Amino acid sequence: MAMSVFRFARRTWASADLEQIAPVPLPKMATPAVVLSSLVVVALLLFVSIGPLVWGQDPSQQWLSQISAGPSGPHSVRLIRDNGPWQPPVSEPPQSLVVHDANTEFVRLQWPQIEGVRRYRIYRASAHKAGLGLAIAETDKAYYQDQLQLSYQIYRYTIADADSGLLLLAREVRPEAAISLFEAQLQGLVPVGKSGRQAKWLEMPGHPLGTDALGRDILARLMAGGRTSLFVGVVAPLLYISFGCIFGAIAGLAGGWVDQVAMRFVDFVVALPFLLFMILFRVAFGIGPGENGIMPLIVAMLMLSWPGSARLIRGQVLALRGQAFVEAAKLAGVSTSRVILRHMLPNVLPMILVAFSFAIPQAIFTEAFLSFIGMGVSPPTTSWGALCNDGIKTLLSHPRQLLLPALFISVSVLAFNLLGDALRDATDRRAGVAKA
Amino acid sequence: MKLLELDNLQVSIGPVQAVRDVSLSLAPGECRALVGESGCGKSVTAMSLLNLMPPTAQTNAARWDFAGRDMRQLSEREWRRIRGNEIAMIFQNPMTALDPTQTIGSQIAEPLRIHKGLSKREARMRAIALLERLAIANPAQRAAQYPFEFSGGMLQRAMIAMAVVCEPQLLIADEPTTALDVTVQAEVLSILRELRESSGTAMLFITHDLGVVAEIADSVSVMYAGQTVETGSLQDVFSREAHPYTQALKRAVPNMENPHRLEAIAGTPPDLRHPPKGCGFAARCCERMAICDQLPPNFPCESTAAHQARCWLWHPEHPARWRESEQ
Amino acid sequence: MLKFIAKRLLSGAITIWFIATATFFAMHAVPGDPLTQEKAMSPAVRAQLEARYGLDKPLIEQYQLFLGNMLQGDFGISFTQENRKVNDIISKHFPISAILGLAAVLIALVGGVAAGTVAAYYRNRWPDRLVMIGVIAAISVPGFVIAGLAQLIIVAMNNAAGKTLLPVAGWGSVNHIWVPALVLGLGTMAYLSRIMRASMLEVLNADFNTAAKAKGVHGLRLFWHHQLRNAVLPVVTELGPTIAGVTTGGFVVELIFAIPGLGRYFVQAVQQLDYTVIMGTTVFYGAFLVLVVVLVDISYGLIDPRIRLHGGGGR
Ligand SMILES: Nc1ncnc2c1ncn2[C@@H]1O[C@H](COP(=O)(O)OP(=O)(O)OP(=O)(O)O)[C@@H](O)[C@H]1O
Ligand code: SF4
Numbered sequence A: 001m002a003m004s005v006f007r008f009a010r011r012t013w014a015s016a017d018l019e020q021i022a023p024v025p026l027p028k029m030a031t032p033a034v035v036l037s038s039l040v041v042v043a044l045l046l047f048v049s050i051g052p053l054v055w056g057q058d059p060s061q062q063w064l065s066q067i068s069a070g071p072s073g074p075h076s077v078r079l080i081r082d083n084g085p086w087q088p089p090v091s092e093p094p095q096s097l098v099v100h101d102a103n104t105e106f107v108r109l110q111w112p113q114i115e116g117v118r119r120y121r122i123y124r125a126s127a128h129k130a131g132l133g134l135a136i137a138e139t140d141k142a143y144y145q146d147q148l149q150l151s152y153q154i155y156r157y158t159i160a161d162a163d164s165g166l167l168l169l170a171r172e173v174r175p176e177a178a179i180s181l182f183e184a185q186l187q188g189l190v191p192v193g194k195s196g197r198q199a200k201w202l203e204m205p206g207h208p209l210g211t212d213a214l215g216r217d218i219l220a221r222l223m224a225g226g227r228t229s230l231f232v233g234v235v236a237p238l239l240y241i242s243f244g245c246i247f248g249a250i251a252g253l254a255g256g257w258v259d260q261v262a263m264r265f266v267d268f269v270v271a272l273p274f275l276l277f278m279i280l281f282r283v284a285f286g287i288g289p290g291e292n293g294i295m296p297l298i299v300a301m302l303m304l305s306w307p308g309s310a311r312l313i314r315g316q317v318l319a320l321r322g323q324a325f326v327e328a329a330k331l332a333g334v335s336t337s338r339v340i341l342r343h344m345l346p347n348v349l350p351m352i353l354v355a356f357s358f359a360i361p362q363a364i365f366t367e368a369f370l371s372f373i374g375m376g377v378s379p380p381t382t383s384w385g386a387l388c389n390d391g392i393k394t395l396l397s398h399p400r401q402l403l404l405p406a407l408f409i410s411v412s413v414l415a416f417n418l419l420g421d422a423l424r425d426a427t428d429r430r431a432g433v434a435k436a
Numbered sequence B: 001m002k003l004l005e006l007d008n009l010q011v012s013i014g015p016v017q018a019v020r021d022v023s024l025s026l027a028p029g030e031c032r033a034l035v036g037e038s039g040c041g042k043s044v045t046a047m048s049l050l051n052l053m054p055p056t057a058q059t060n061a062a063r064w065d066f067a068g069r070d071m072r073q074l075s076e077r078e079w080r081r082i083r084g085n086e087i088a089m090i091f092q093n094p095m096t097a098l099d100p101t102q103t104i105g106s107q108i109a110e111p112l113r114i115h116k117g118l119s120k121r122e123a124r125m126r127a128i129a130l131l132e133r134l135a136i137a138n139p140a141q142r143a144a145q146y147p148f149e150f151s152g153g154m155l156q157r158a159m160i161a162m163a164v165v166c167e168p169q170l171l172i173a174d175e176p177t178t179a180l181d182v183t184v185q186a187e188v189l190s191i192l193r194e195l196r197e198s199s200g201t202a203m204l205f206i207t208h209d210l211g212v213v214a215e216i217a218d219s220v221s222v223m224y225a226g227q228t229v230e231t232g233s234l235q236d237v238f239s240r241e242a243h244p245y246t247q248a249l250k251r252a253v254p255n256m257e258n259p260h261r262l263e264a265i266a267g268t269p270p271d272l273r274h275p276p277k278g279c280g281f282a283a284r285c286c287e288r289m290a291i292c293d294q295l296p297p298n299f300p301c302e303s304t305a306a307h308q309a310r311c312w313l314w315h316p317e318h319p320a321r322w323r324e325s326e327q
Numbered sequence C: 001m002l003k004f005i006a007k008r009l010l011s012g013a014i015t016i017w018f019i020a021t022a023t024f025f026a027m028h029a030v031p032g033d034p035l036t037q038e039k040a041m042s043p044a045v046r047a048q049l050e051a052r053y054g055l056d057k058p059l060i061e062q063y064q065l066f067l068g069n070m071l072q073g074d075f076g077i078s079f080t081q082e083n084r085k086v087n088d089i090i091s092k093h094f095p096i097s098a099i100l101g102l103a104a105v106l107i108a109l110v111g112g113v114a115a116g117t118v119a120a121y122y123r124n125r126w127p128d129r130l131v132m133i134g135v136i137a138a139i140s141v142p143g144f145v146i147a148g149l150a151q152l153i154i155v156a157m158n159n160a161a162g163k164t165l166l167p168v169a170g171w172g173s174v175n176h177i178w179v180p181a182l183v184l185g186l187g188t189m190a191y192l193s194r195i196m197r198a199s200m201l202e203v204l205n206a207d208f209n210t211a212a213k214a215k216g217v218h219g220l221r222l223f224w225h226h227q228l229r230n231a232v233l234p235v236v237t238e239l240g241p242t243i244a245g246v247t248t249g250g251f252v253v254e255l256i257f258a259i260p261g262l263g264r265y266f267v268q269a270v271q272q273l274d275y276t277v278i279m280g281t282t283v284f285y286g287a288f289l290v291l292v293v294v295l296v297d298i299s300y301g302l303i304d305p306r307i308r309l310h311g312g313g314g315r
């Protein structure tokens, strides 16, 4: 029953046998979120820089024939020359409601005279909506030319007796896309003057994201607006973080009462309600005619946002001042500030980078907020916030005009925030490893 | 009859097999020390005895009886009635184990309110009386204070008061003196000893300080890498240490015989995510044999034997050193 | 504790003075005489204003006059609305903003604490993920967009129901408060739930939590007495600064939901360059915010005994 288990000779224990414990590998920087958000940031930058070159439309060009139009590709439209007053041909009075011509410049209607009706009232409604719609005119004639903000959709016209309200005739009409000669000349699609032999049809550029309430191409405006938003979002933090760093470094290096006074001042500036004073400074600087309002915005941000980085840097300087190697260097005759600057930069640079990446979305938000309440950039310059301001007016009828710029703000803010998170984690880990 | 009988307790937390085989028994009124180096699973064992491991942990035992009940069968409801009432715990660091936002008095009174159904006033009176017994001056005022107003030694006394206020049958003390300085350590130890003598509470005393063990314990279990490797009375383990790990541990402690030659145990404990196939101590053992790498020394020991060691050296067929030393 | 309160109040007063001074000089940095820019002002108002502000006197005297008026709580007369005192504007419209802000802060606090707690309890499981996605969304979408979306949703809801479930805009009834307050509080709620999640996670891993469980404390008692009270401390400290955010965020919400609050008047005054109203509201808001921060600081002391008993030395 007993099994002999001690057949083997004893071995002496050797330390070389010890398994090496593998160091815990650093978690990878390139998480999917980081990769994705960096890609988004690059895409946004390309969108606002290369975009306008590729998409050549002028962001402030107004297409009066396409107010708040939906997305459209390039298409051809009829060129309308004769959109003045109109009278129907007298020859044969119609049997019912006839459409002589229907395009987005005008719809020409004629109907038979009806006994006993003195005045007609004309209603117009979108075909997919119930009800009579808008009462667009009253007339005593048996014809009418509708030129009231027509768009490319199906309409239902109803003729009623204006006195009794009795409905007389109705019919659906689909106007074809058209552009007036005047507007075509205005947009430079048709040369002015040579009105002789012109094509009946014109090629129109498309608006992949539609047009806004003034008939401007939304895609082009998003590109132009993004330029402003990202410019402010990057430049303002760059300026105020640099200023804060210099301020904090001077306070920390000087020490003593200079430091005390400087930090008191920082406390006060921090206590100012941020957006309130943004608005106030923005008013105080004012915008002269022809200015775009970007500079006052950046200066106001600079004046209010620098204390954070000043505190950060001062804290670092003070921490380093107390350290032994600084004392040692001083004994060796090197100046304190030299040593500190040399040792501080590698320590502080990642922190500044993190602060910077969190400041960008903050600045984008601030700009958007101010532009939204009309205290940001001034037209014709635009920004995503200003686009939102335009868009909110047509929110209920055309939500796209608010949602598109809002989407761009949200995506860029999200991307920069994720990037900041990743950077912070990376520097935290670095600090952790350095301590361990 | 034994108060606690624990056989082959196993706890794994995710991939970590923190406790692989812990076997313990405690008689009523007995004080057993559980010693072992950092990370060997002492705290996990203690928390498992209160069924307080996080839900990610898996616990398993061949036998786990407490006061005649099979603890493996208990519902969470029954556990709540046991925690703080029949089994209580003293934590290592009193600074963090007391709630900073509650007064000391209310924290001590809390178990009474929960388990004994005392009114707020009664519970408070009992808490104050207990503080007085633990030699805290002005107990009534002290009870109204917050943890940050107490010194470390007083906090640990408050912690002890919190644990013993319901007069539990088993008190688990997880390194109750490690976070304290030496004079306070002695004070806390004497309080614990006194309590044990006056109330007859059984105690599981976790520590890695062998000096403390000698002062307070009746019996000792030595843990290594999630296993109890040697179990016996204080004399057995201290003067007739059987396991190479215990021997190495003793050599690492300064003593009268050779005050100048201290030997740290070379190497590090095994990674508990991949515990070794054979003996857990094999990588650091200077008595290692070929079999030690291949088979774990889990041969049956007579369960009546008071002194057991989990080591191939003590296999019945090994040239018997054990028996020599016992003669 | 008294010393602590006195200290906080004093520093608050100095801060208010600084805000008033900054406001004064910012407004006087505007090139030219503020009165000449306003074309449509009746001579009577003009004369009154000139006398009142001593606009012909040197800057220092004007500043003294301004500070004196502010100290007496007199903010002057509106430039654009004849015979309307800024004090009247504030006392009429600020309560509306305050109710809205209070409701928003309450919603944010309750929602943030609840969401953060749930996220911490279900760490890395789907409720946590859900909360964190919501947090990210609420932080990345500007308030005015959320307000617009909320209006769209209300309209769609009302259309679907065929009757007015909730008013789209306006002020007057309890139903007018919910949606704007929720919109206003959403960002803060997201921010607070992030803080709450972190601090609750810390509490759940804290020794005293385990120790309480080892005493047999469980369920609501554990949550209420030990977990919530500790975890909510960092949230309370953040409350002061976030109230500032809620107030200024209120501008936009008041504009979009057509609520006659002070924020809307401020924006209007800024657009019309109504100097007295701008200065008055800025100083008033500034003082209000400083006061709130001081109050929050003091209430923090009430929750945390370490500060209550040691005069805030710990922070
Ligand atoms: N919650 C947990 N999650 C994952 N691993 C854990 C957890 N708690 C403990 N462990 C692991 O279990 C092992 C045993 O830990 P334990 O705390 O029981 O050691 P210990 O003997 O009490 O050490 P010390 O003397 O330092 O207190 C360790 O390797 C530890 O990493
Ligand atoms: S079993 Fe072998 S390796 Fe393990 S302790 Fe005993 S002799 Fe050492």
Ligand SMILES: [Mg+2]
Pocket (backbone or CB within 6 Å): B042, B043, B044, B174
């Ligand atoms: Mg431990």
